[in-house]
Amino acid sequence: MQSRPRTIPEATVARLAVYLRVLSTLADGGRTTVSSGELASAAGVNPAGLRKDLSHLGPCGVRGVGYEVASLRDRLARVLGVERARACVLVGIGNLGSALADYAGFGTRGFDFVGLFDASPARVGQQIGALTVRSLDDLEDVVAATGASIGVITTPAEVAQGVCDRLAAAGVRSILNFAPVPLVAPPGVDVRKVDLSVELQVLAFLGQQRLAPASSVEESA
Amino acid sequence: MQSRPRTIPEATVARLAVYLRVLSTLADGGRTTVSSGELASAAGVNPAGLRKDLSHLGPCGVRGVGYEVASLRDRLARVLGVERARACVLVGIGNLGSALADYAGFGTRGFDFVGLFDASPARVGQQIGALTVRSLDDLEDVVAATGASIGVITTPAEVAQGVCDRLAAAGVRSILNFAPVPLVAPPGVDVRKVDLSVELQVLAFLGQQRLAPASSVEESA
DNA sequence: AACTGTGAACTTCTTCACAGCC
DNA sequence: GGCTGTGAAGAAGTTCACAGTT
Numbered sequence: 001m002q003s004r005p006r007t008i009p010e011a012t013v014a015r016l017a018v019y020l021r022v023l024s025t026l027a028d029g030g031r032t033t034v035s036s037g038e039l040a041s042a043a044g045v046n047p048a049g050l051r052k053d054l055s056h057l058g059p060c061g062v063r064g065v066g067y068e069v070a071s072l073r074d075r076l077a078r079v080l081g082v083e084r085a086r087a088c089v090l091v092g093i094g095n096l097g098s099a100l101a102d103y104a105g106f107g108t109r110g111f112d113f114v115g116l117f118d119a120s121p122a123r124v125g126q127q128i129g130a131l132t133v134r135s136l137d138d139l140e141d142v143v144a145a146t147g148a149s150i151g152v153i154t155t156p157a158e159v160a161q162g163v164c165d166r167l168a169a170a171g172v173r174s175i176l177n178f179a180p181v182p183l184v185a186p187p188g189v190d191v192r193k194v195d196l197s198v199e200l201q202v203l204a205f206l207g208q209q210r211l212a213p214a215s216s217v218e219e220s221a
Numbered sequence: 222m223q224s225r226p227r228t229i230p231e232a233t234v235a236r237l238a239v240y241l242r243v244l245s246t247l248a249d250g251g252r253t254t255v256s257s258g259e260l261a262s263a264a265g266v267n268p269a270g271l272r273k274d275l276s277h278l279g280p281c282g283v284r285g286v287g288y289e290v291a292s293l294r295d296r297l298a299r300v301l302g303v304e305r306a307r308a309c310v311l312v313g314i315g316n317l318g319s320a321l322a323d324y325a326g327f328g329t330r331g332f333d334f335v336g337l338f339d340a341s342p343a344r345v346g347q348q349i350g351a352l353t354v355r356s357l358d359d360l361e362d363v364v365a366a367t368g369a370s371i372g373v374i375t376t377p378a379e380v381a382q383g384v385c386d387r388l389a390a391a392g393v394r395s396i397l398n399f400a401p402v403p404l405v406a407p408p409g410v411d412v413r414k415v416d417l418s419v420e421l422q423v424l425a426f427l428g429q430q431r432l433a434p435a436s437s438v439e440e441s442a
Numbered sequence: 443a444a445c446t447g448t449g450a451a452c453t454t455c456t457t458c459a460c461a462g463c464c
Numbered sequence: 465g466g467c468t469g470t471g472a473a474g475a476a477g478t479t480c481a482c483a484g485t486t
Contacts, residue, residue: 007430010423011477017422021401035445044403048448048479055447063446063485080422081429088421095320102316105401105418110425150425174428176421180242180326182265190431192424194415197326200309200397201238201301202231203413204331204371207395208302209228210411232455256467269457269470276469284468285464 008079012053016076017109018043019050023073035066082110087148089115089172091163092155093123093133096178100152101128111150115142119159136163143170150174157181164191229300233274237297238330239264240271244294256287303331308369310336310393312384313376314344314354317399321373322349332371336363340380357384364391371395378402385412 008016022042026034036054040047054060054067057079061067077083088111090101100106101116116128119136126133134142142148151167153160153175160179167175168189175191177183180198185191229237243263247255257275261268275281275293278300282288298304309332311322321327322337337349340357347354355363363369372388374381374396381400388396389410396412398404401419406412 008426009477010427013426014419014423017419018403018416037445042403044405046479048481049477051445051447052478059447061446064444065486066445080426082422086425095323096317099316099320100417103417106421109418109422111418111421149428150421152421173432174424176424182239182263184265188431190424190428192420192427194417194420195239196321196324196415197330197332198235198238199413199415200327200332200371200373201303201330202234203395203397203411204307205229205234205301206231206413207370207411210409211394230455258467267457269459270455272467272469273456280469282468283464284462285466287467 008056012056013080015043015045015050015053016080018045019053020073020076020080020082023069023076027069027073031069033066034069036061039067080110085110085112086150087112087114087146088150088152089113089117089139089143089146089148089167090152090154091117091136091139091167092153092179093118093126093128094154097152097154098128100154101131114146114148115139117142119155139166140170143167143172148172150176152176152178153183154178229277233277234301236264236266236271236274237301239266240274241294241297241301241303244290244297248290248294252290254287255290257282260288301331306331306333307371308333308335308367309371309373310334310338310360310364310367310369310388311373311375312338312357312360312388313374313400314339314347314349315375318373318375319349321375322352335367335369336360338363340376360387361391364388364393369393371397373397373399374404375399 019039022039036047036051040050043050057075060072060075090097090113093101093116101113113131116131116133117136117139118124118133123133124135149172151172153163155163157179160177160181161183164175164183164185168185173189175185175189177191177193180195182193183191240260243260257268257272261271264271278296281293281296311318311334314322314337322334334352337352337354338357338360339345339354344354345356370393372393374384376384378400381398381402382404385396385404385406389406394410396406396410398412398414401416403414404412
């Protein structure tokens with residue numbers, strides 16, 4: 001009664017989200033069909049990998065022809081759950097938090113920010129987009145009232161674990177953490193981390209490693 | 222005349238940056254030695270994996286004892302190149318760009334922002350931290366004058382490729398791209414991408430997949 | 443002829459288990 | 465005894481090559 005494997009690999013899910021974006025652009029441009037090669041090149045991946053990614057959803061294209069842009073787009077949107085808007089709360093309204101709260105990219109992809117929170121009285125009351133920053137004291141009430149299932153943490157590292165605990169206890173099931181500290185959450189709560197300074201550091205290291213391939217990793221004893 | 226392999230895997234480099242941060246915190250707290258288990262737990266990784274990561278640098282610890290906090294910290298800092306400050310330019314001073322320009326985490330990790338650029342006259346002249354936003358027209362001059370080797374792109378997707386081309390032509394060797402579009406760069410120029418809406422989408426999908434493990438990936442035909 | 447879907451080879455990353463050293 | 469360093473096993477992800485379909 002079920003032909004597809006139930007789980008899609010994480011790496012594939014990330015690429016599906018990229019394909020969805022490319023397909024939306026193509027559809028807006030009036031394009032009706034596209035081949036794996038063309039789609040892969042627009043998404044920055046290998047064509048065979050793209051086909052393998054799509055194969056997790058079952059047959060998506062027509063052999064000898066390619067993929068139908070609009071229907072593949074809709075299928076990806078359905079699989080990724082873009083249709084049903086998911087309520088998100090964001091804690092820590094510093095520079096980064098403000099940027100994310102205002103980031104238009106989220107709204108069109110199924111995410112609906114329903115609460116912005118900060119511990120600092122100076123921040124509370126501030127208006128960002130359509131929302132007003134609220135006191136961290138209101139966190140549990142808002143999560144309960146909105147049924148928010150996703151939380152984003154952009155606080156300083158020192159308080160991130162405490163915020164994580166409160167989000168999990170309030171019923172949030174998925175947390176995106178921008179604070180530079182690993183968080184532990186109870187079973188049933190996913191945490192995903194984005195570490196901006198690590199990204200820069202990796203980039204810089206790989207660049208320097210590429211430039212000096214013949215020398216040892218360290219030159220001093 | 223060279224005992225270590227010349228290349229460190231990318232996944233390992235990312236974790237080394239995390240270990241460095243944890244070690245700095247431990248050192249500031251007065252800690253002198255630490256075991257792989259403790260360090261791994263603070264970094265959110267498996268102890269055996271941590272030891273394997275460190276093994277790429279050669280022997281780092283003392284068997285039966287552990288690692289010396291300060292010396293391991295210094296060694297990681299040296300390997301990752303934190304000592305020599307690297308000049309970075311940032312293009313696209315919207316909300317996200319402003320947040321990154323102001324992000325204190327970069328300064329302490331070997332990155333020195335030397336130029337902020339935006340195409341909009343309304344942004345030019347704005348003060349962020351110690352820097353003034355400059356016109357995009359000045360990009361090549363500033364890169365040449367400062368020898369910047371790293372560029373960060375936080376522009377809208379439509380102009381990101383053009384900015385990438387100009388950065389590469391001006392001599393930037395490593396680019397961190399926050400625009401939601403894959404960039405192509407000439408050989409010798411690394412591009413690394415951070416896609417915030419993909420991160421949220423993956424998080425949301427994995428959460429929903431975990432909640433519905435028994436049902437098929439899609440329920441409608 | 444063109445292009446998808448997929449088993450198989452390959453590479454990369456992670457985890458394990460234990461030898462070696464303090 | 466305790467902990468590091470590492471070869472070996474295992475898991476995950478990527479790429480290839482081609483069978484299958486229109």
